Amino acid sequence: MKQKMTAIVINEKDNVATALEDLHEGREIRVIVCGKDECVRLLTDIPSGHKFALFEIEQGSNVIKYGEPIGHSTVHIKRGQHVHTHNVTSPKNRSAR
Amino acid sequence: MKYFDGYRRADGKTGTRNYILVIPSVGCSQGIARQIARNLRNTVYLPNILGCGQIGSDRAIVKKTLAGFGWHPNVSGVLVIGNGCEQLPADEIAREISATGRRTEVLVLQDVGSMRKTISLGRKIVKDMLSNASSLKREPVLLSKLVLGTECGGSDYTSGLASNPAVGVASDMLVKEGASIILSETPEIIGAEHLLAGRAQTKVIAQKILDAVAWWEAKAVEGGQDIRDANPSPGNIAGGITTLEEKSLGCIHKAGTTPIEEFITYADHPSRKGLVYMDTPAHDIEQLTGMVAGGAQIVVFTTGRGTPVGSPIAPVIKITANKNTYSVMRDCMDMDLSKITEGRETLQAAGRRVFDEIIAVASGKMTKAERLNQQDFCIFKTNMNI
Numbered sequence: 001m002k003q004k005m006t007a008i009v010i011n012e013k014d015n016v017a018t019a020l021e022d023l024h025e026g027r028e029i030r031v032i033v034c035g036k037d038e039c040v041r042l043l044t045d046i047p048s049g050h051k052f053a054l055f056e057i058e059q060g061s062n063v064i065k066y067g068e069p070i071g072h073s074t075v076h077i078k079r080g081q082h083v084h085t086h087n088v089t090s091p092k093n094r095s096a097r
Numbered sequence: 098m099k100y101f102d103g104y105r106r107a108d109g110k111t112g113t114r115n116y117i118l119v120i121p122s123v124g125c126s127q128g129i130a131r132q133i134a135r136n137l138r139n140t141v142y143l144p145n146i147l148g149c150g151q152i153g154s155d156r157a158i159v160k161k162t163l164a165g166f167g168w169h170p171n172v173s174g175v176l177v178i179g180n181g182c183e184q185l186p187a188d189e190i191a192r193e194i195s196a197t198g199r200r201t202e203v204l205v206l207q208d209v210g211s212m213r214k215t216i217s218l219g220r221k222i223v224k225d226m227l228s229n230a231s232s233l234k235r236e237p238v239l240l241s242k243l244v245l246g247t248e249c250g251g252s253d254y255t256s257g258l259a260s261n262p263a264v265g266v267a268s269d270m271l272v273k274e275g276a277s278i279i280l281s282e283t284p285e286i287i288g289a290e291h292l293l294a295g296r297a298q299t300k301v302i303a304q305k306i307l308d309a310v311a312w313w314e315a316k317a318v319e320g321g322q323d324i325r326d327a328n329p330s331p332g333n334i335a336g337g338i339t340t341l342e343e344k345s346l347g348c349i350h351k352a353g354t355t356p357i358e359e360f361i362t363y364a365d366h367p368s369r370k371g372l373v374y375m376d377t378p379a380h381d382i383e384q385l386t387g388m389v390a391g392g393a394q395i396v397v398f399t400t401g402r403g404t405p406v407g408s409p410i411a412p413v414i415k416i417t418a419n420k421n422t423y424s425v426m427r428d429c430m431d432m433d434l435s436k437i438t439e440g441r442e443t444l445q446a447a448g449r450r451v452f453d454e455i456i457a458v459a460s461g462k463m464t465k466a467e468r469l470n471q472q473d474f475c476i477f478k479t480n481m482n483i
């Protein structure tokens with residue numbers, strides 16, 4: 001790889017990327033989405049291991065990682081914003097019980 | 098189509114190794130089995146302590162697991178050692194194994210009379226089996242003959258982010274070649290069972306996955322542990338894992354993205370190609386034992402913090418994406434995928450490396466666990482011994 005990536009997108013269906021190091025607000029992050037280079041400007045600090053939105057995520061929409069819904073957004077999440085417990089929830093599928 | 102170099106068996110299966118296996122049919126004869134196998138090349142014994150005192154369905158699971166190791170394609174010949182009065186007689190296990198055409202012999206201490214004589218007779222039998230086994234050579238065999246077990250243990254943030262998805266790339270490549278992949282450790286999928294069920298080929302398979310999760314969850318609650326409520330843990334959340342689904346998916350992803358073709362119980366053999374789900378505990382060694390008993394000739398084991406675990410008869414490839422773990426625990430680790438977490442390698446490229454390593458190890462390359470003689474074995478059971 002020519003240039004070191006600072007965030008990883010695991011599956012081409014994902015709408016979030018995960019930071020590989022501490023990333024700071026305002027930085028333009030290069031990510032590979034569906035095989036194409038894209039740049040996402042961070043709207044908040046993203047700690048290492050945490051997620052940020054690749055696209056606008058409407059309130060109540062699925063947050064997709066590993067190609068599957070990992071939860072849904074509780075508010076509208078902007079591209080480049082931190083995605084975590086403050087704006088994502090999941091029912092933990094209690095219907096399985 | 099791709100190949101590996103394997104040992105063809107009379108029953109049509111192919112091995113990645115060519116062992117003589119000594120199986121104690123009960124814990125009482127474990128020491129004899131160990132001494133028979135001691136210092137003999139390509140000879141291993143199972144450190145089994147069960148075979149007597151099991152109740153309920155446990156007796157059948159013990160028999161299925163021991164027999165599964167006996168007629169495993171990585172095994173050329175088997176010697177079963179019994180004590181003589183155990184509930185699971187050596188003969189019963191031996192009959193199950195020899196029905197597959199595998200050369201099987203039995204020695205029972207209480208029939209032979211003395212431990213020294215049993216060991217001496219046992220070593221003679223094994224040496225004869227070794228002599229026969231040595232004439233078998235590796236031949237090119239289609240990858241479709243492989244059954245790959247997948248496991249994760251000692252996980253950290255690198256597991257779900259890097260090593261599991263990379264192994265998932267290799268799993269998908271193997272499924273394309275017609276191989277079988279086993280995904281297991283049911284307690285780890287609590288929270289994502291609906292997603293996994295959604296990938297099942299049939300409604301029957303989907304329901305079995307949901308039922309298996311419900312069973313394990315109820316058992317955990319009985320034992321005072323609410324897995325669903327306790328996860329993700331505060332440490333997970335601080336590290337960036339937001340939901341239980343995300344945590345479970347990070348584990349599941351090592352088996353790739355293909356549909357689930359079959360649901361099997363502990364130590365059962367897959368009857369279909371592609372991704373197969375085996376219901377096992379998340380206990381690393383019980384899970385490993387179940388997958389190998391089910392015919393997995395090779396296993397990939399991802400870890401973040403490191404683990405030395407290996408199997409008596411199947412090579413276990415240890416993979417980490419944690420640079421520090423690889424550096425300090427190099428004697429236990431086979432592959433370093435830390436370039437992914439450093440942003441210097443894509444998941445696809447790392448996955449291809451894993452795929453190549455699987456072929457190399459299947460064809461004879463020694464793993465670190467084999468070099469260190471890690472022969473971990475433990476059979477899952479649901480009741481206490483009496």
